[in-house]
Amino acid sequence: DIVSILSDGSIQRAILSKLIIEELEETIPVYDITVEDNHNFYANGILTSNSHALGYSSMSALSCYLKQNHTLQYFLALFNSTRHEQAPISEIAKIQSELKFFGMSLLPPSLTFSKTDFSIESINIRFGLGHIKGIGEKVVEKLGNFRHEYSNKFEIFGAAAEAEFR
Numbered sequence: 001d002i003v004s005i006l007s008d009g010s011i012q013r014a015i016l017s018k019l020i021i022e023e024l025e026e027t028i029p030v031y032d033i034t035v036e037d038n039h040n041f042y043a044n045g046i047l048t049s050n051s052h053a054l055g056y057s058s059m060s061a062l063s064c065y066l067k068q069n070h071t072l073q074y075f076l077a078l079f080n081s082t083r084h085e086q087a088p089i090s091e092i093a094k095i096q097s098e099l100k101f102f103g104m105s106l107l108p109p110s111l112t113f114s115k116t117d118f119s120i121e122s123i124n125i126r127f128g129l130g131h132i133k134g135i136g137e138k139v140v141e142k143l144g145n146f147r148h149e150y151s152n153k154f155e156i157f158g159a160a161a162e163a164e165f166r
Helices: 002-008 010-017 049-071 071-084 087-104 136-147 153-161
Strands: 030-035 038-043 046-049 119-121 125-126
Touching: 046 071, 049 071, 071 119, 071 125
Parallel strands: none
Antiparallel strands: 030 038, 038 046, 119 125
16 A cells, blocks of 8 residues: 555665766855755755655655556546646646546536546546536535435436437
8 A cells, every 4th residue: 555655665765776876067066964864955056955856756656656556546636636726627637638548538527427526437537516616515515415305307317318318
């Protein structure tokens, strides 16, 4: 599981074993600052640290692992995280463009099948109603209550749509 992957350090060791060290042609001043177990570097007006770079590389490696081995759940988490973006629709479009490489699709919102957040349906992901501008959790909750109360009517419409009855 993910916790054991993060805690055993194998990803970090694999990343560090692939590092390529290049020599610069010009010499620039670099200051190595050690402050109580923190290893920081100051160069070209930027203060950075090894742990910061290691953190990003660990997250990149973990993202690659999850995308390859837990594809549906990985994309589901990405789609659900778009709610907090400044331009969620453009982020959703970027993520959606990758689905075809994995044989997956983003299914459109559905009054019958959609939940508040994006959800997994077979090998696809269903658009969440709560990610549509102007539709909040209370609206989705009321819709859920309506669906439950009038489930037979929704089933009839669903069956008609499947049979392409118009």
